[in-house]
Amino acid sequence: MTDTTETAALSDIAALSFEAAMGELETIVRRLESGDVSLEESVSLYERGHALRSHCEARLAAAQARIEQVSLAADGRPAGTTPFGEG
Numbered sequence: 001m002t003d004t005t006e007t008a009a010l011s012d013i014a015a016l017s018f019e020a021a022m023g024e025l026e027t028i029v030r031r032l033e034s035g036d037v038s039l040e041e042s043v044s045l046y047e048r049g050h051a052l053r054s055h056c057e058a059r060l061a062a063a064q065a066r067i068e069q070v071s072l073a074a075d076g077r078p079a080g081t082t083p084f085g086e087g
Contacts, residue, residue, distance in 0.1 A: 017059075
């Protein structure tokens with residue numbers, strides 16, 4: 001894969017939703033497990049799978065950060081709690 005092709009392949013991953021990326025990753029895993037792909041194709045699929053996994057991890061981390069932000073009160077404590085000694 002050339003640098004230009006690799007950059008294009010990675011930029012299309014950035015545009016994928018979490019669900020679409022997971023679906024593609026599952027397809028790649030099935031193809032690799034089938035044993036019906038050449039060595040060169042296996043390496044390419046593995047590289048794309050690695051990029052998809054990284055993308056999914058980043059999307060999950062962003063979602064977790066959003067959930068944690070929503071779950072915090074204005075003073076930074078978990079929502080619904082009171083400062084120690086108050087109550």
